[in-house]
Amino acid sequence: MAEKHVDELSGVETTGHEWDGIRELNNPMPRWWVWTFYLTILWAIGYAIAYPSIPLLTGSTKGLLGYSSRAEVATELADAKMAQAGFIEKIAAASVDQIVADPQLSQFAIAAGASAFKVNCAQCHGTGAAGGPGYPNLNDDDWLWGGSAEQIYTTILHGIRYTQDPDTRVSEMPSFADLLTPEQMKQAAAYVVSLSDTPSDAALVGPGKQIFADNCAACHGEDARGNRDVGAPNLSDAIWLKGKGEAAIIAQMRAPKHGVMPAWQARLGDTTVKELAVFVHSLGGGE
Numbered sequence: 001m002a003e004k005h006v007d008e009l010s011g012v013e014t015t016g017h018e019w020d021g022i023r024e025l026n027n028p029m030p031r032w033w034v035w036t037f038y039l040t041i042l043w044a045i046g047y048a049i050a051y052p053s054i055p056l057l058t059g060s061t062k063g064l065l066g067y068s069s070r071a072e073v074a075t076e077l078a079d080a081k082m083a084q085a086g087f088i089e090k091i092a093a094a095s096v097d098q099i100v101a102d103p104q105l106s107q108f109a110i111a112a113g114a115s116a117f118k119v120n121c122a123q124c125h126g127t128g129a130a131g132g133p134g135y136p137n138l139n140d141d142d143w144l145w146g147g148s149a150e151q152i153y154t155t156i157l158h159g160i161r162y163t164q165d166p167d168t169r170v171s172e173m174p175s176f177a178d179l180l181t182p183e184q185m186k187q188a189a190a191y192v193v194s195l196s197d198t199p200s201d202a203a204l205v206g207p208g209k210q211i212f213a214d215n216c217a218a219c220h221g222e223d224a225r226g227n228r229d230v231g232a233p234n235l236s237d238a239i240w241l242k243g244k245g246e247a248a249i250i251a252q253m254r255a256p257k258h259g260v261m262p263a264w265q266a267r268l269g270d271t272t273v274k275e276l277a278v279f280v281h282s283l284g285g286g287e
């Protein structure tokens with residue numbers, strides 16, 4: 001038998017393989033590692049026999065244990081629906097105020113409402129309900145129609161200017177293009193801006209206040225703090241829905257923009273609308 005070659009530097013025998021003068025050291029894996037590897041093979045074979053694992057033409061092997069992850073998920077979903085059923089029935093029978101007052105019902109409604117909001121409302125109001133140009137921010141306490149849980153519920157239920165619902169919220173700001181001159185609208189805009197910011201020309205504020213009293217106070221109030229009975233916004237704060245600044249105010253006076261929100265009762269059902277109302281009320285701006 002030929003004598004095995006021993007590497008001079010490491011003192012380890014070589015396997016006899018050689019590439020371009022480079023020899024391969026004979027360093028076998030530790031026996032414990034080899035036996036562990038064999039055990040994993042045996043485990044894999046046993047697993048393939050016990051559980052569904054081997055693909056076939058129209059399915060897979062069922063396994064001796066008859067386990068099915070689909071069946072397990074279906075069972076978990078059924079259990080979850082059974083657990084939810086009691087809460088859903090209570091929410092369906094309770095008023096929105098009663099739901100808010102009940103910690104358990106409120107917690108369930110907020111979680112369910114958050115899910116429904118992402119699917120149905122986030123497209124306009126944003127995923128964080130912060131709104132955008134023409135779409136109100138639902139996190140603050142500036143409400144056109146009121147921020148109590150019941151008022152929010154009514155708004156979601158019937159929508160705003162949604163002609164298919166006879167009980168929808170309705171408010172129409174008239175165009176002042178034929179009632180006021182451009183200069184008068186500029187004066188009124190300066191006055192409105194002065195309530196929360198600095199107008200471009202302070203001399204316009206005095207005349208603008210009188211114009212506001214004669215033409216705008218009937219809806220927005222003498223103090224310009226709005227009127228939720230008719231959906232008239234508060235003009236004395238720094239929150240603007242259609243645009244900020246005197247130019248935007250004048251544009252709204254000349255050609256008012258009226259947004260539309262659909263009524264969600266028919267599509268989502270009363271229970272989900274209640275959950276949405278409780279969720280929106282919980283965002284921080286609810287009253």
